[in-house]
């Protein structure tokens with residue numbers, strides 16, 4: 001019997017769902033009990049993940065649903081757009097799926113975000129379940145209900161807040177994850193330390209080698225603690241009216257890097273890692289944290305094998321890209337900055353200071 005942990009996320013209006021975390025969950029009937037009843041389920045996955053895991057998921061779902069379809073999308077951040085979203089909707093309509101049909105997102109954050117968005121808009125909303133198979137998706141994207149596709153002018157610009165029925169994170173799926181993707185997932189794990197939990201940052205520091213070596217017990221703790229922090233934040237501010245923005249630490253620069261280079265050139269986690277170094281430095285330059293807080297974060301990100309040096313897009317291009325960030329207000333770019341190790345907040349930053357940081361890090 002696989003061992004599993006459950007993190008609960010509690011939302012306004014007495015809405016709640018479970019995040020099940022454990023090794024072997026794809027083969028455990030327990031994790032799949034009590035899902036919404038329907039005539040049909042549709043698994044949405046991609047050409048890399050489907051051959052690895054869709055067969056087992058389909059077998060499991062066939063015990064519950066009379067019909068289980070599979071939609072296989074092309075792999076990659078560059079496919080997180082209208083075309084893939086249409087492919088999902090075309091399948092649902094072509095197969096005359098009714099409004100009780102349950103969608104299952106089997107894959108990383110790209111599949112999760114697009115499947116969630118399709119679930120939000122198909123017949124004005126059908127239930128969906130997140131089955132995250134990357135570290136990044138298990139610690140972050142499968143939880144909290146941000147769903148979206150990209151636009152060439154900006155990351156995740158078209159989407160909806162729409163919560164899943166459940167998250168089922170089978171740690172065994174991480175066995176097949178390429179090292180580069182594991183490291184990218186670690187970026188979002190590291191993020192939770194500086195923004196919300198200094199002790200977790202110490203723990204990550206102490207356990208980084210074990211995380212990189214894929215020690216299952218250590219990975220299980222990283223996923224559980226990350227989900228606990230995210231669930232606490234989202235539970236207090238589901239639609240990012242305030243507090244939730246802290247989860248965007250490193251993302252203002254990060255999203256500019258992703259869009260500026262063309263989606264897929266850098267992985268999301270890589271861009272966020274580099275963005276966190278820049279945002280930490282901004283925090284220091286504005287007098288919010290001492291220099292050693294920046295150096296410590298930088299050293300951890302370097303040890304995790306993540307990039308420190310931003311691409312040379314030039315200051316003007318960075319500013320242009322960041323002005324469409326969802327946190328910007330009345331043309332002012334706002335950053336999540338560290339206020340202490342373990343605490344963050346939103347701050348408007350003058351263009352001149354942003355330019356200074358970009359220049360100092362070789363991005364100009």
Ligand SMILES: NC(=O)c1ccc[n+]([C@@H]2O[C@H](COP(=O)([O-])OP(=O)(O)OC[C@H]3O[C@@H](n4cnc5c(N)ncnc54)[C@H](O)[C@@H]3O)[C@@H](O)[C@H]2O)c1
Pocket residue numbers: 046048049052075076077080107108109110111113133134135136137140141142143144145146147156173174175176177178181184185268269
């Ligand atoms: N909604 C949110 O709150 C949220 C949070 C963080 C990130 N995101 C989004 O998530 C996306 C990044 O997610 P990601 O890092 O998971 O990238 P991804 O979905 O592109 O997956 C990374 C790669 O790993 C492959 N893969 C997935 N599972 C695998 C497995 N078990 N074995 C082998 N290969 C596997 C995928 O096919 C892909 O090539 C970005 O689009 C980002 O914007 C969303």
Ligand SMILES: O=C(O)C(=O)C[C@@H](O)[C@H](O)[C@H](O)COP(=O)(O)O
Pocket residue numbers: 140144146155156188240244245247248251326
């Ligand atoms: O859940 C959130 O809130 C986050 O900000 C988590 C981020 O890691 C994630 O990349 C998210 O998709 C970014 O949101 P966006 O609103 O900036 O597109």
Ligand SMILES: [Zn+2]
Pocket residue numbers: 140188251268272
């Ligand atoms: Zn992110």
